[in-house]
Structure formats: structure tokens, C-alpha cells
Amino acid sequence: MMNFGPDYVRAIAPYQGGKPIAEVAREFGLDEANIVKLASNENPLGIPESSQRAMQQAFAELARYPDSNGFDLKGAISKKFDVPTDWITLGNGSNDILELAARALVQPGQSVVYSQYSFAVYPLATQAVGARAIVVPAKNFGHDLDAMAAAITPDTKLLFVANPNNPPGTIVGGEQIAAFLKQVPSSVVVVLDEAYTEYLPPELRYDALAWVRQYPNLIVSRTFSKAYGLAGLRVGFGIAQPGLTDLLNRIRQPFNVNSLAQAAAVAVLNDDAYLQKSAQLNADGYRQITGAFTQMGIEFVPSYGNFVLFRAGDDEGAGARVNLELLKKGVIVRPVGNYGLPQWLRVSIGLPNENAAFIDALKAILG
């Protein structure tokens, strides 16, 4: 058979997402209404009403292309985060920003540094451009920033840090990141992926945008998919100084963020009540789920995101086995064998009744 494309593309293992509800219903003969999906770190509150209203208004204009410069959305981001609009790159999800960074900055054969047990899109973005991955061993499931700085080689062009990290939910403190940024050579671009930053309690917050002002080699990425509740619309953004931002904008698709997504994102950016409710629901759900883990003697990694990594058992088959049993009971969580964590599963924090359904199912399975 003819082998199309470069070897490095054929070597890519496709991204494994959370199973859709409809698929689980078909496979296991269940009623969709009884299925609980806690697999993709989505916001259990559902789409914000403010965004729904904005989308209804945008509907009438859908025959037209979206605003390729995202004037309103960049304006809203600029105002909320106090950054100039020419520091902002809009993305089709923040995934898009991660990929744009790899495509804009890295050539085949050069290297990209990221941590073991960090986001699955980093290896994908790295491999897609034919780059070499330098995967730095994790420390207590989280980023070992000193080791990451030490792992940089002369051909390293890009480095990814997820804070909080996914799937473990770990964080590194602001002071550690500040010290790390000082160590990274100015020729290496750092992407600080802050997909879950809105969930951090006030005492753990830090000002990443101050670092963007200081470092021309830093991109901070944010998403509307988690705390803002717009995962299905695909919208995120990167903030960097104009030099880097200009590069990313040169290679993005001109209409990478659709009109409904732009309208919805503007609305929710001004909807502080939704964001606060998301954070509160998440904090309560975290206590509910981890309280049950503690009671059941289940090991888990303390998490700062909207999900928890927990140990399903001791053998290599434990994650897959417990995952299957949960699916049979209509509970969808995320297996993390592809992250090298076959004994573990990741559960997203849902509504109180969804968390309870997960806990009940787990109790029934593990006895």
C-alpha cells in the first residue's frame, strides 16, 4: 500500500476525547436521559443565558462570514484583562492557539519541551510539525519547572506549561513560574496554558499578564470552554506581545472563530455572575467527590481544576476495567491510559446529582 505523508504524521496517535452521551446510549442500550457525562471537563451549568441571548441576535447574520479580526471580542478581552487588542490572538478553542504556536515557531527536527502527564494536545501539536518532543518527568504528577528549564536544548523553540495541569489538576505557584521564566532563554517561546485559571481561589492567583508585558517570548492561553461554559462553540485566545501575536495571526485561518462563538464569548465575558456560580459549584462538587474518595479509601491527586484524577486500582487494567463498569451504569469518565496512567481515571466535577450518581456507581463497583 502507498504510504502517504511524512512518517511523523503517520506516527501520530489520534486524540481520544470523552465518549459522547449518544454513543454510550447506543453501545450499552441505555436511555440518554439517565447518562451522566463527566468526561471532558465541561461546565455542568450549561451554556450561560447571556450567551444564548447574544447568539440569538447573531443568528440573523449567519449568512455572512464572521469578523475575521474579532473586533468586538478582542475589545471585550482587552477591556476585561487590560491588554491592547494587538496583543490578542483569537482561536478556535485554545487548542488552536497551541497549534498555531507550534506551526508558527517550530520546524521539523527542532524540539518542543513539555511535562509528562500534561495536556494531550502538546504531543499532537509537536508531532504535527515534525518536531522532537522532550518530555520531562513529572514531579508528584505536576510540572518540574527546574527540570524543564534544564531540558532545553539549542534547538528548542517552544515549551508548554499547563497551570493548572490536566489531567492531574496540579498547580505550580506564581513565584515558581516567575523564577522559571527568568531561566528560560529568550529564544524559546513559553506557552502558559491557563485553561482552568478561573477556578483558582484568590490566594493562589497570580498575574500572568504582567509576565506577558515583561517577556516577549511568552504566550498566555485562555479558553471559553471550561469556566465560561462554551466548549461546543470552540473559542479561546492567546495573549502575547505584538511580535509573537503578529506571527500567530499570519498563519491562523482568517475565519477561525465563528460568529456565534464570538457573540457568545463577548456576552459571557461580561457575565461575572455566571463565572462566580461556576467556581462555587466547582468548589462544592470538589468537596463532594473528594470527600467520598477519602471515605472509600480511594487515592486521588489534589486538583485545582474542574476534575479529579483518582486511582481505580493497582493493576495495569484497573482504569479500563472500572471505566467499563461505570459506562454500563451510565457514567462516563475519562480513561487516562494514553497519558501513561492506566491505573487511574479522571472524573469531571458535575452538578451535585451527577457527582452523586458517579459516587454511587463507583461504590457499587468497588464494593
Ligand SMILES: *Cc1c(COP(=O)(O)O)cnc(C)c1O
Ligand atoms: C480543556 C483544555 C484546553 C482548552 O481546550 P479548548 O480548545 O479551548 O476547548 C486547553 N488546555 C488544557 C490543559 C485543557 O485541559
